[in-house]
Amino acid sequence: MESFVDVFLFGKCYSVPDNLTIMGAMEYAGYQLVRGCGCRNGFCGACATIYRIRGDRELKVCLACQTKVENNMYVATLPFFPLIKEGFELEKVSPDVSVMMQLYPEIYACVGCNACTKSCTQGLNVMQYIAYAQRGDFAKCAEESFDCVMCGVCSSRTSGCRRSGTESSRICSPRSCRSPWRN
Amino acid sequence: MYTGEILESMKKVEAARDANLALEPRRMTAEEKDALLSAYHPDYKESEFETLKIGVSRGDKVPHELAALLQGKPRIGAGDADLTKIDYDTDVLIIGGGGAGSSAAIEADNNGARCMIVTKLRIGDANTMMAEGGIQAADKPNDSPAVHYLDAFGGGHFAAKPELLYKLVNEAPDAIQWLNRLGVEFDKAPDGTMITTHGGGTSRKRMHAARDYTGAEIMRTLRDEVLNRGIPVIDYTAAVELILDENGRCAGAVLMNMETRELRVARAKTVILATGGAGRLHYQGFPTSNHYGATADGLILGYRAGAKLLYADTLQYHPTGAAYPDQIYGALVTEKVRSLGAKLVNAKGEVFMHPLETRDVSAASIIRECGDRGNGVKTPDGVGVWLDTPMIERIGGEGTILSRIPAMHRMFAKYGIDIRVEPILVYPTLHYQNGGLDITPDGMTAVENLYAAGEVVGGIHGRNRLMGNSLLDVIVFGRNAGRCASEKAKSVEPGALTLSHIDAFLKERGDAGIEGDTVSPKLLPVYTHGNPDVPKKPF
Numbered sequence: 001m002e003s004f005v006d007v008f009l010f011g012k013c014y015s016v017p018d019n020l021t022i023m024g025a026m027e028y029a030g031y032q033l034v035r036g037c038g039c040r041n042g043f044c045g046a047c048a049t050i051y052r053i054r055g056d057r058e059l060k061v062c063l064a065c066q067t068k069v070e071n072n073m074y075v076a077t078l079p080f081f082p083l084i085k086e087g088f089e090l091e092k093v094s095p096d097v098s099v100m101m102q103l104y105p106e107i108y109a110c111v112g113c114n115a116c117t118k119s120c121t122q123g124l125n126v127m128q129y130i131a132y133a134q135r136g137d138f139a140k141c142a143e144e145s146f147d148c149v150m151c152g153v154c155s156s157r158t159s160g161c162r163r164s165g166t167e168s169s170r171i172c173s174p175r176s177c178r179s180p181w182r183n
Numbered sequence: 184m185y186t187g188e189i190l191e192s193m194k195k196v197e198a199a200r201d202a203n204l205a206l207e208p209r210r211m212t213a214e215e216k217d218a219l220l221s222a223y224h225p226d227y228k229e230s231e232f233e234t235l236k237i238g239v240s241r242g243d244k245v246p247h248e249l250a251a252l253l254q255g256k257p258r259i260g261a262g263d264a265d266l267t268k269i270d271y272d273t274d275v276l277i278i279g280g281g282g283a284g285s286s287a288a289i290e291a292d293n294n295g296a297r298c299m300i301v302t303k304l305r306i307g308d309a310n311t312m313m314a315e316g317g318i319q320a321a322d323k324p325n326d327s328p329a330v331h332y333l334d335a336f337g338g339g340h341f342a343a344k345p346e347l348l349y350k351l352v353n354e355a356p357d358a359i360q361w362l363n364r365l366g367v368e369f370d371k372a373p374d375g376t377m378i379t380t381h382g383g384g385t386s387r388k389r390m391h392a393a394r395d396y397t398g399a400e401i402m403r404t405l406r407d408e409v410l411n412r413g414i415p416v417i418d419y420t421a422a423v424e425l426i427l428d429e430n431g432r433c434a435g436a437v438l439m440n441m442e443t444r445e446l447r448v449a450r451a452k453t454v455i456l457a458t459g460g461a462g463r464l465h466y467q468g469f470p471t472s473n474h475y476g477a478t479a480d481g482l483i484l485g486y487r488a489g490a491k492l493l494y495a496d497t498l499q500y501h502p503t504g505a506a507y508p509d510q511i512y513g514a515l516v517t518e519k520v521r522s523l524g525a526k527l528v529n530a531k532g533e534v535f536m537h538p539l540e541t542r543d544v545s546a547a548s549i550i551r552e553c554g555d556r557g558n559g560v561k562t563p564d565g566v567g568v569w570l571d572t573p574m575i576e577r578i579g580g581e582g583t584i585l586s587r588i589p590a591m592h593r594m595f596a597k598y599g600i601d602i603r604v605e606p607i608l609v610y611p612t613l614h615y616q617n618g619g620l621d622i623t624p625d626g627m628t629a630v631e632n633l634y635a636a637g638e639v640v641g642g643i644h645g646r647n648r649l650m651g652n653s654l655l656d657v658i659v660f661g662r663n664a665g666r667c668a669s670e671k672a673k674s675v676e677p678g679a680l681t682l683s684h685i686d687a688f689l690k691e692r693g694d695a696g697i698e699g700d701t702v703s704p705k706l707l708p709v710y711t712h713g714n715p716d717v718p719k720k721p722f
């Protein structure tokens with residue numbers, strides 16, 4: 001027997017089967033997704049989503065295709081976030097610490113709140129690998145960030161970064177700043 | 184979290200694990216495979232196919248779902264787009280922003296051409312991003328492109344176009360080198376040697392991987408390179424019809440903004456279709472491992488403009504799609520799980536086949552085990568067999584799963600299943616379009632100046648593709664199309680643009696008595712998850 005839960009999509013309440021993912025719930029409610037839907041399997045990061053369970057003080061983030069609905073879940077999707085992608089020529093950049101300073105100076109404004117790590121939809125240690133990047137330890141940064149799906153959640157204000165609105169909330173999408181040190 | 188009957192069956196798998204680990208299952212003979220395929224493989228189910236009545240491949244057999252689109256109504260009429268107003272003018276227009284399209288763009292750029300990518304979603308929203316297991320190339324001392332050729336030719340039932348397969352295997356080592364230089368972080372031994380493993384149907388270890396994010400790693404590297412070069416990428420913009428010139432050569436496309444539905448005209452000297460596969464057509468009701476946008480658009484666009492099909496009746500059902508839990512039903516469980524040593528086990532705890540038979544044979548064998556033999560495990564949504572993942576840790580040592588297939592661990596851990604200690608349930612899922620548009624070795628279709636690369640192409644793999652040959656195909660043939668199309672563009676002067684082929688197609692359709700309101704290309708699937716109150720209106 002199917003049971004239902006109440007889910008609030010952008011504030012509007014829909015009753016949906018409790019075995020659906022958030023993405024499935026949106027489709028069940030009648031949304032035809034164009035943005036915010038990609039591989040539907042946790043590899044592409046297209047469906048970054050913010051939610052809160054009523055009564056819970058904590059704002060949570062997830063991938064909509066990988067997360068089951070819960071009762072009284074308030075959902076807003078984050079299909080696009082203005083990240084910075086700097087250009088570079090792989091053959092011309094050298095793998096030293098100045099590369100990060102030039103391309104992504106904002107990571108040096110990190111105050112260590114660790115909100116990025118707490119928000120990672122892949123469970124990665126984001127603050128740690130950004131620390132590696134700061135220090136120019138690129139091999140370790142590449143290793144630790146390898147499973148990143150580039151959903152952008154860690155870079156968004158919604159991760160609860162206490163420096164929201166300042167430079168530190170613009171931390172680049174970690175995987176997009178990873179290329180210079182690869183060989 | 185397993186409960187009830189599933190848990191009971193799992194205990195049998197656990198009890199038999201020691202014995203099953205020691206077992207080396209017998210390979211099937213060629214006769215056994217043929218009999219198995221014709222009785223159980225979905226491609227052999229006559230009732231699921233029909234014969235095309237119109238177009239250049241009339242008489243060919245294709246799945247019903249594809250026939251409806253190939254013979255469907257064009258999204259626009261010949262008069263709907265103003266061809267005198269050119270919105271984009273370029274040398275090489277690349278339709279599709281996956282692995283093949285991006286590779287093509289980089290090579291066209293290298294060749295000095297102006298090129299641009301249009302994609303109905305974002306660059307990188309593609310099956311390439313989801314490819315987990317690896318990419319084949321014969322670059323080890325005990326291997327050679329000739330051996331690679333034999334493996335792929337046999338695995339494809341001797342149906343591959345020899346000149347295409349020849350190109351695939353011979354350019355494979357260079358493709359790996361190219362990706363490595365672009366920065367793809369392949370799995371390597373401490374001395375830098377690439378780690379290679381087996382896949383189904385390989386006689387040498389030539390599967391290169393980047394954990395089980397191989398496609399994602401390749402795709403994000405290619406995307407980085409495209410963006411670093413400043414190649415224009417027009418996202419959320421679908422091609423809805425190709426444009427020809429008065430000499431019948433391809434000369435651009437009508438584009439549609441996916442959000443505003445506004446039409447735009449792109450003129451080009453040459454066009455590359457790199458639109459990918461068709462899993463989202465859900466042939467025969469199968470779930471799919473494919474990307475949201477895999478709706479065979481390139482086959483439709485190409486076919487209407489006069490490009491021939493090859494083997495459009497052969498699909499690949501990946502033997503191991505997730506069968507449980509239902510939230511990930513049909514999601515890919517990479518073949519690498521079997522490469523690393525996990526065996527397929529039935530509900531009674533018996534190993535019922537060699538885990539590394541080719542994909543078509545493995546899929547048919549699982550369907551038989553769950554069907555006539557009645558040895559499947561019932562799940563809320565269907566049925567499946569066990570893939571005994573804890574064997575991997577026993578064979579490769581503790582930690583092997585986290586270091587080699589972290590995505591698989593993560594996918595199941597989200598639902599309370601730890602694949603290091605518990606096996607998983609699998610059933611075949613629609614995975615790959617073996618067939619597609621017919622091309623020559625320079626990547627051109629039957630329509631002059633219309634090229635195709637990647638999954639939209641048919642004939643490279645014959646009637647079944649081996650693991651690791653599609654990532655290879657998108658790189659080799661993507662680069663090839665980029666080089667050839669940009670070279671050809673140097674000598675092309677587009678004539679007057681026309682959409683008159685739409686009228687000709689509609690006339691042929693009417694003359695053949697084809698009715699029906701299916702509009703094509705489909706662009707996106709529609710899901711309502713059984714909600715009776717929501718109309719299932721096509722996109």
